[in-house]
Amino acid sequence: GDSVTQMEGPVTLSEEAFLTINCTYTATGYPSLFWYVQYPGEGLQLLLKATKADDKGSNKGFEATYRKETTSFHLEKGSVQVSDSAVYFCALSGSGGSYIPTFGRGTSLIVHP
Amino acid sequence: ETGVTQSPTHLIKTRGQQVTLRCSSQSGHNTVSWYQQALGQGPQFIFQYYREEENGRGNFPPRFSGLQFPNYSSELNVNALELDDSALYLCASSLGLGTGGTEAFFGQGTRLTVV
Numbered sequence: 254g255d256s257v258t259q260m261e262g263p264v265t266l267s268e269e270a271f272l273t274i275n276c277t278y279t280a281t282g283y284p285s286l287f288w289y290v291q292y293p294g295e296g297l298q299l300l301l302k303a304t305k306a307d308d309k310g311s312n313k314g315f316e317a318t319y320r321k322e323t324t325s326f327h328l329e330k331g332s333v334q335v336s337d338s339a340v341y342f343c344a345l346s347g348s349g350g351s352y353i354p355t356f357g358r359g360t361s362l363i364v365h366p
Numbered sequence: 367e368t369g370v371t372q373s374p375t376h377l378i379k380t381r382g383q384q385v386t387l388r389c390s391s392q393s394g395h396n397t398v399s400w401y402q403q404a405l406g407q408g409p410q411f412i413f414q415y416y417r418e419e420e421n422g423r424g425n426f427p428p429r430f431s432g433l434q435f436p437n438y439s440s441e442l443n444v445n446a447l448e449l450d451d452s453a454l455y456l457c458a459s460s461l462g463l464g465t466g467g468t469e470a471f472f473g474q475g476t477r478l479t480v481v
Contacts, residue, residue: 257408289472296370296456296472297409342408353422354399354470356408 255280257343257357265363266333274328274360276317276343284345286310286319286326291340291359300328300341338364370459370473378479379447387442387476391459397421398440399470400432401456409456415440416462444478452480 260275278286285304289297301310306321315330326343340361346354371390379385391398397416401409411424415434429445438459444451454477458470 294474296474297458298472299469302469344408353411353414353424356410358406358408 255284255345255355257345257355259341259343259357259360262340262359262361263363264360265365267365268335269332270364272328272330272333272337272362274341274343274362276326276328276357278324278326278343278345278355280324280345280355283321283347285347286317287344287346287354288315288317288326288328289342289344289356291342293339297342304347333362333364335364335366338362370457370471372455372457372473372476374476375474376477376479378481381447381449381480383447384443384445385447385478387444387455387457387478389440389442389457389459389473391438391440391457392471395459395461395471396438397460397462398434398438399458399460400440400442401458402426402451403454403456403475405453412442447480449480452478454478 256279258277287302288300290300291297301312303310303319309318317326317328340359342359343357370392373388399414400412403409412426413423414421418434431443434440454475456475458472460470
């Protein structure tokens with residue numbers, strides 16, 4: 254079945270550091286890929302998405318590129334802020350004609366001033 | 367434009383009891399999905415409703431059931447509660463079934479504790 258693997262957290266960075274959170278997936282066909290963010294005590298918010306190979310999703314300084322050859326969708330940001338502290342989830346859907354989404358376990362990001 | 371709202375926000379139940387969680391979808395959205403998020407885990411898909419019909423189900427037993435109303439709000443019912451049902455239950459709404467790339471908008475969740 255489909256699966257999403259994210260790097261273990263927590264990821265701890267100083268403000269203005271470069272961020273990478275790795276995400277790889279296993280799926281049938283060509284799924285759409287997503288990054289969601291969950292702030293403490295809140296539900297998930299869509300951060301960015303990509304629907305086909307080589308697409309780059311971007312939002313709020315975050316970027317991720319759909320790499321079919323390496324089945325990856327790594328999240329990056331050039332300069333993190335304390336307000337970026339949250340849990341980040343990589344997800345896929347639309348694999349093999351199914352719209353049932355599959356989420357990774359989440360990666361906690363902690364940014365210190 | 368109202369967002370997705372869930373009620374209650376917190377709930378404590380005893381093992382063996384039944385619980386009903388409620389979700390009001392975002393205005394104009396006709397698809398509602400429910401997820402279970404255990405502590406430290408990603409959301410697990412329970413089921414989805416599209417125009418009042420179940421449209422997909424994850425790996426959850428039949429004691430997890432749902433309903434979608436004509437106004438597209440939804441309920442999640444769990445019978446015979448078990449300790450392992452303790453989790454954050456998330457509702458997400460979207461417009462149509464899309465192509466898999468449709469954005470879903472999540473509520474803040476209901477924190478269920480089974481004792």
